[in-house]
Amino acid sequence: MTSSTLARSTADGVAVRARGLTLSYDGRRVVDHLDLDVPAGRITVVVGPNGCGKSTLLRGLSRLLRPTEGSVHLASDGARDDVWSLRPREFARRVALLPQSPPVPEGISVVDLVGRGRHPHHTLVRRWSGADDEAVARAMRATGTLELAERPVDELSGGQRQRVWIALTLAQETDVVLLDEPTTYLDLAHQVDVLDLLRGLNRSRGTTVVMVLHDLNLAARYADHVVALRDGRLVGSGAPADLVDEEFVAQVFGLGSRVIADPVTGSPLVVPTSTHHQSGPAP
Amino acid sequence: MTADLLTHAGARAGARDVTAVDSVDVAHVVRARRRPARRVRLVVATLAVVALAAVLVRVLLGDYVVALTDLLPILRGETLPDVPGASFIVMEAKLPRALLGLLAGLAFGASGAMFQTTLRNPLASPDIIGISLGASAAAVIALTFLDAQGLWLPAAALVGAVAVCLIMYAVGRGATFAGQRMVLVGIGVAALLSSVIQLVMTRTSIQDAQAALVWLTGSLARATWPVIGLLSVATVVLAPLLAACARWMRLAELGDDLSTTLGAPAGRARLGLVVAVALAAVATSATGPIAFVAFLAGPTARRLCGGRPSLWAAALVGAVVVVLSDFAGDYLIPDVNLPVGVVTGALGAPLMLAVVVTAGRAGKA
């Protein structure tokens, strides 16, 4: 099975749409007039060099940063909602974000941490219920963290901890899940682990996944749709098989490379040729 | 398939159907969730009993021992023919002190824990970040330069505490790393206020300096029924608000980003801080700053509860510590009445070391 045969027909719609999205910190523009369509029910991977604005883009999509220009809309059932028109809790029932390395509350147990993901489903009068226990159980089963339920999170290994954080985002039960570098600090086996988990979730639940990945080869293997940024601008988007080639790698990362077919999955495999960064985009 | 090439246990997790839910799993989750909650409830109940016992000890024992059987008649306002002075001593001295200690301890403990948990920083407690010193400075200034007396002094203290809070709120508003900034600014403000107090003290008369001392060390000596009444009303109003804010506090622990995307913007958790500040300010205006209570109640309660913060447990730890320290200050050294703040200050330093050392050992990672 390759990721291209798994990809669904292009007929299904757009889950998140950004138009002219401009994001700044203290007046300094970091994401610049970005147009982006996140395909619904697919895995979109955002790639680009350090500091190009990937995390900032996710912050813009998840309402953590108000755009200085442009808009972000959520689509479902034909309706389109400006994300800033939704109430915080309402938005939180539709989009989940896993930040790059959130702080672990001291002494918290795994089950307690995962349970925090249920907050958007509660109100002042409707607190914890059986439905919450079910959602937590489902999320923990899917991430293989049930066995860890009573362990304190600060005693877990990096890989176990990452699965717990993902369980929290799953417990939120949203249609869209955004993840900022879910594989950092993980060894290769755990990286594949986490990405398989996300793909399983995407395939069985139809969850729209948007994640930032640094490893271009893993991005090409797991993405249905790749979005490449450089200096806060979109430099390319599309299916990895169509998009990722030598010219693309040079343009996005300024790196000379050979791109061959991955012997296992057939997806593009990038092999760097030069050890030095070239100074800017290749001609 | 990569998943099959790797003999990693969790690698196949992604292949499972994630929409199904197993009742065995749900039962497991429920069990895992309830066990620590039960421990917290047990600790809170035990602490409540201990706090009540501490109040009884404070009221009944000491230089003038009152029999437990005499207490109820005294509270009912009956005069006891065989112990004529008992009623006066209990109603005008011992009971007000015990109750003021209880209320102030509850307030300091809860507000300290709220600060520390919300700002995710053990240094973030009202006595470290200048809120108590704001109260002290204002009271000392009012005493020295305005000749304030009576209830005007607590009022001035309240204004001082609230002023410091407003400064910190202004600094934290809308900023990234707001929590860190608030703590750092608070420590700076605290240092500044200490020197303001020193300066004022050099200008003051001996008599005023004696009176000002109360506002620097914290004492239950001014326990009167009107003060207790005001403090009880404030506690009764603020406690439910604090409890309502506690769930935002639990999200704030996850950091500003995650708590915002979970539907509780960071500003909302800071609303809980406003309530906590009000509690600390009111308590400080009644007793002066009682060293280390707000700072240590949270970590101590956390240790008792098996690692998780609990506002109720922290409040009760604060109450027990204040009431018993006041008792010890009165009778530990014969003929010397130490203000409660001196006792907690002396106890606090070693206790703080103990907390730091055991915390270091627990968090081996």
Ligand SMILES: Nc1ncnc2c1ncn2[C@@H]1O[C@H](COP(=O)(O)OP(=O)(O)OP(=O)(O)O)[C@@H](O)[C@H]1O
């Ligand atoms: N909170 C902030 N305040 C000011 N500038 C920021 C802030 N966060 C990021 N930046 C700046 O915005 C730019 C883009 O940062 P961003 O974190 O989005 O990059 P990134 O693509 O995620 O990088 P990386 O691959 O290193 O994670 C950088 O120049 C960074 O310095």
Ligand SMILES: [Mg+2]
């Ligand atoms: Mg980043």
